[in-house]
Amino acid sequence: MIDDLWYKNSVIYSLDVDTFMDANGDGIGDFEGLVRQLDYLHSIGIDAIWLAPFQPTPNRDNGYDISDHYGVDPRHGSSGDFVEFMHQANKRGIKVIIDLVVNHTSDQHPWFREARKGKDARFHDWYVWSKKRPENWNEGMVFPGVQEATWTYDKAAKEYYFHRFFEHQPDLNTHNPEVRTEIRRIMGYWLQLGVAGFRVDAVPFIIETPGENQEKEMRFDFLYEFRRFLQWRQGDAVLLGEANVLPAETIPFFGEHDNGIHMMFNFYVNQYLFYALATGDVSPLTEALQATREIPLTAQWAHFLRNHDELDLGRLTDAQRQKVFECFAPEARMQLYDRGIRRRLATMLDGKRPRIELAYSLMFALPGTPVMRYGDEIGMGDNLDLPERDAVRTPMQWSDAPQAGFSDRPDTVHPVIDRGEFSYKTVNVAAQRRDGDSLLNWTARMIRLRKECPEIGYGAWAILETGNRHVLAMRYDWLGNSLVILHNFDNEPHEVEIEPGVPNSDKLFNLIQEDTSHVGGDGRHRLKLKPYGYLWYRVGGLTHLLHRQRE
Numbered sequence: 001m002i003d004d005l006w007y008k009n010s011v012i013y014s015l016d017v018d019t020f021m022d023a024n025g026d027g028i029g030d031f032e033g034l035v036r037q038l039d040y041l042h043s044i045g046i047d048a049i050w051l052a053p054f055q056p057t058p059n060r061d062n063g064y065d066i067s068d069h070y071g072v073d074p075r076h077g078s079s080g081d082f083v084e085f086m087h088q089a090n091k092r093g094i095k096v097i098i099d100l101v102v103n104h105t106s107d108q109h110p111w112f113r114e115a116r117k118g119k120d121a122r123f124h125d126w127y128v129w130s131k132k133r134p135e136n137w138n139e140g141m142v143f144p145g146v147q148e149a150t151w152t153y154d155k156a157a158k159e160y161y162f163h164r165f166f167e168h169q170p171d172l173n174t175h176n177p178e179v180r181t182e183i184r185r186i187m188g189y190w191l192q193l194g195v196a197g198f199r200v201d202a203v204p205f206i207i208e209t210p211g212e213n214q215e216k217e218m219r220f221d222f223l224y225e226f227r228r229f230l231q232w233r234q235g236d237a238v239l240l241g242e243a244n245v246l247p248a249e250t251i252p253f254f255g256e257h258d259n260g261i262h263m264m265f266n267f268y269v270n271q272y273l274f275y276a277l278a279t280g281d282v283s284p285l286t287e288a289l290q291a292t293r294e295i296p297l298t299a300q301w302a303h304f305l306r307n308h309d310e311l312d313l314g315r316l317t318d319a320q321r322q323k324v325f326e327c328f329a330p331e332a333r334m335q336l337y338d339r340g341i342r343r344r345l346a347t348m349l350d351g352k353r354p355r356i357e358l359a360y361s362l363m364f365a366l367p368g369t370p371v372m373r374y375g376d377e378i379g380m381g382d383n384l385d386l387p388e389r390d391a392v393r394t395p396m397q398w399s400d401a402p403q404a405g406f407s408d409r410p411d412t413v414h415p416v417i418d419r420g421e422f423s424y425k426t427v428n429v430a431a432q433r434r435d436g437d438s439l440l441n442w443t444a445r446m447i448r449l450r451k452e453c454p455e456i457g458y459g460a461w462a463i464l465e466t467g468n469r470h471v472l473a474m475r476y477d478w479l480g481n482s483l484v485i486l487h488n489f490d491n492e493p494h495e496v497e498i499e500p501g502v503p504n505s506d507k508l509f510n511l512i513q514e515d516t517s518h519v520g521g522d523g524r525h526r527l528k529l530k531p532y533g534y535l536w537y538r539v540g541g542l543t544h545l546l547h548r549q550r551e
């Protein structure tokens with residue numbers, strides 16, 4: 001039964017229709033273009049696509065300001081194009097998860113336009129209002145330095161409205177049962193069109209008590225209500241939550257009885273992962289993994305390196321954050337919102353292949369489900385001339401043709417990267433497809449390897465003692481199979497001794513290099529790691545998994 005939980009052994013690929021492929025030559029990515037590239041996604045082996053918002057929008061926050069939850073923005077195509085995309089994705093066995101953006105709407109949404117007409121208006125109570133300016137009018141901003149307040153006066157309504165995000169994104173009042181009914185209707189609509197689940201945007205803000213209260217109570221029952229509805233409608237659909245909360249606060253989001261969101265991004269581990277990459281010291285990462293260890297049986301962490309936002313380092317201490325800034329974002333323009341970095345993975349790692357491989361190998365080896373970011377598989381860079389988070393939202397680099405093969409039109413939605421080391425002229429899919437040793441082909445091999453290691457997604461795990469602060473060694477156990485995976489975060493080689501401590505661990509079978517399987521007669525192994533090296537072993541040589549296939 002338990003291996004029906006498809007999300008536990010999947011590789012998820014996140015992309016924005018906007019910047020992936022433009023088929024109709026208007027400079028903006030569209031569903032027709034995305035359909036053309038489905039065979040590419042299928043060939044690298046991903047299981048599911050997470051689509052950023054594509055609904056009608058004034059597009060003042062990368063589509064996270066929706067003005068109609070039941071449609072497709074005409075720039076990306078029609079609802080018919082979406083259904084055709086769903087058909088083509090499912091035909092290739094690719095599941096589709098879409099963003100569920102219901103903390104707020106665009107101020108151009110018909111609900112808000114109606115709500116502004118006054119307190120007796122039809123949708124007035126769908127938003128959060130205050131007659132006088134709340135004392136905390138400039139607290140709790142999501143975009144410090146850019147955003148000016150969380151309460152803004154509306155002249156038409158003659159009241160202040162609440163907005164966690166930009167002032168053009170009024171918060172929906174989820175305490176109004178009508179709003180929650182509408183959210184379920186939105187979920188039901190897209191489920192009916194075939195999506196496999198939702199990446200739920202800004203989860204804590206959806207369920208917090210609105211208004212002036214300083215002590216914000218979380219209404220987890222709202223989440224459980226959405227989960228019940230989801231599962232009634234479609235048994236294997238999932239919720240993947242964006243909730244950057246402390247480890248001690250996570251369990252109610254998952255729900256103690258398999259009744260909350262199935263998956264959450266592990267923002268906590270992500271930040272210590274970058275600290276380890278910056279300093280070579282794995283101890284804080286080990287502690288972060290331990291701190292997020294205990295989750296309910298069917299729950300799952302989603303692990304990622306970079307996403308469409310800034311790399312948020314808000315959970316690190318000031319000293320730790322400064323170290324990561326020094327290493328990966330030494331210039332002020334590389335930093336954002338006093339807490340993060342607006343660069344891609346490859347540029348932070350200076351395009352150095354061993355470090356990129358280390359980072360990705362680690363992401364695939366973290367206990368949970370890996371979520372990749374489009375373009376990272378070829379080592380795409382960023383454009384710091386673009387404002388804020390747009391730096392990491394440049395068009396996919398398909399070839400060395402004009403506009404990177406993304407579009408026929410020169411003025412694309414965001415400019416393509418056409419200068420320097422990360423220019424599309426050198427970094428592109430077409431060139432890497434032809435090169436057996438390219439990052440693209442390496443990534444495809446790692447995805448295949450990850451999917452052959454269900455121990456990581458389904459199993460239990462332990463940190464193995466190495467006595468070396470630069471080397472992280474982990475063991476994973478599931479159905480009598482075990483893996484041992486090691487990562488060296490240092491730019492020097494290291495030799496460590498480990499003891500897997502499970503039956504048959506006198507022999508380790510190397511899953512990446514053919515000729516370096518290891519025999520340790522007493523169950524202990526001395527292993528050599530190159531600078532930024534990684535080793536993947538299955539314990540005991542031949543595996544039960546392989547035996548099962550033979551029978």
Ligand code: MG
Nearest residue numbers: 022024028030
């Ligand atoms: Mg287009």
